[in-house]
Amino acid sequence: MSVTIETRDNYKYFHPIQTRWNDNDMYGHVNNVIYYAYFDTAVNMFMVDNAGFDPHDATVVGICPESHCNYHKSVAYPNKLEAGLRIDRLGNSSVRYEVAIFIAGDEEAAATGYFVHVFVDRETRKPVSIPAIIRSAMETILADTPSSGGAAS
């Protein structure tokens, strides 16, 4: 299970993350579950801020078929955090974000993972092409050297 620690310069978009009192579990650090709430929030916020995505009215929405996290070191409320994003795989209807959680000011990520969005019609839940305005925003945070893994469909 060797895991490369990622640094800030590997990410293209940053979103501040505010910890909450009850993010900490009884071991005194942010519970493993909560990192995924940070991922989800940062990914959606990227679309809100950069592509005018409105989760209340959008007829095409992103749903998550896969997520992953490696936890490298503890973070805890009241730490101020940042989520870093880049995109390694951009397909017709799906996208895979690489995500990292940093303690504000740290060079090395406290956690790294990925988060896949498949775009679907809000009513039918059938996959559709990523809307052009969202795709354009995504292209601005493509990794310099995309992963060699199979392209997302």
Next chain:
Amino acid sequence: MSVTIETRDNYKYFHPIQTRWNDNDMYGHVNNVIYYAYFDTAVNMFMVDNAGFDPHDATVVGICPESHCNYHKSVAYPNKLEAGLRIDRLGNSSVRYEVAIFIAGDEEAAATGYFVHVFVDRETRKPVSIPAIIRSAMETILADTPSSGGAAS
């Protein structure tokens, strides 16, 4: 159930609150439960920022015997929010914060409530006097006209 809508100038301390994607419930607005996470976070952050409170090491900690919320209008991710605090009742070992949640920039509170902290010894969980440094910070956000209700013990 007449409820007075509170405005910003009734509060003495403000803390920004970041909404999260899954704060919204299936009706598309922040779930009633989550407001209490905002309360909890703002109250503890007040102590962290103004009285050097360290939840990991403090030997005297605040636990909550009572909380309350009135919801006046919906808020929703990705709204940016603020929590406003003031103190109406400051006793020997307990304090009652009046709390309000504002959509950033709004004059009128979207929700108002209160949150009581009783200070206890971290190990024995017996009530103790509020530490002097915390009490001093609390005195800076006392309401101009404290409620006439019975003082907290």
Next chain:
Amino acid sequence: MSVTIETRDNYKYFHPIQTRWNDNDMYGHVNNVIYYAYFDTAVNMFMVDNAGFDPHDATVVGICPESHCNYHKSVAYPNKLEAGLRIDRLGNSSVRYEVAIFIAGDEEAAATGYFVHVFVDRETRKPVSIPAIIRSAMETILADTPSSGGAAS
């Protein structure tokens, strides 16, 4: 702040509540916020189980204008809990549930509170009369001696 401890025989409907690992906060007990998730879940489950309420399709839904909790003693994962409900105030469009959280098998409530639901049209969010099938279910859990407080509207 004298608070009457309520016992099981004061409640008319019980719903088991499963605690989760991250319900516990860093003080090792269920965080004050989470009790409201128990309230919300029990109240909606009462309608699902007893009045065929379907939160996905219902055109009339209950939204919460007010909630309250008094915490009497700690509960913690992995405790098994039960939520007890009764109704003290049943109006045309709103209802106030008295709610208690019990450690399974305990006579005395670990926490007591209330939770108000106002029924609204799902689209317009305007108050409407409580649907007859739901009202009938509610009448089966009316308190024997309703509170003398002003009736809910």
Next chain:
Amino acid sequence: MSVTIETRDNYKYFHPIQTRWNDNDMYGHVNNVIYYAYFDTAVNMFMVDNAGFDPHDATVVGICPESHCNYHKSVAYPNKLEAGLRIDRLGNSSVRYEVAIFIAGDEEAAATGYFVHVFVDRETRKPVSIPAIIRSAMETILADTPSSGGAAS
């Protein structure tokens, strides 16, 4: 991204999972984040129920360095769910659980993932051997055909 759908007979331990009202996000299904709360709860409950693990007093505790989930079909409150567990990799200080979430009664998993626990000294947070009583319990849910991946350390 071909993913094998797992069925119930591939799992060795089952734990019922109760959904909560606010598990559902604004798309009306359980938010991707919450599945990890189910994982965490089931894994810890396995240790509580089968190895006498007490998260409040244990001097050796499991912390999570890695988790993963593939979401195959939606689940939603008020669905009744079950988490299935088996162990594919059992090392000296760490264990990897394969986890699946089933709608109660379904043969095919709605979601599948894994959850790694590294056992550490509660104070020093240094890895230690898995306690014998916990290891014995783990051995009862080993997969019939462990994955060929590198053994956990």
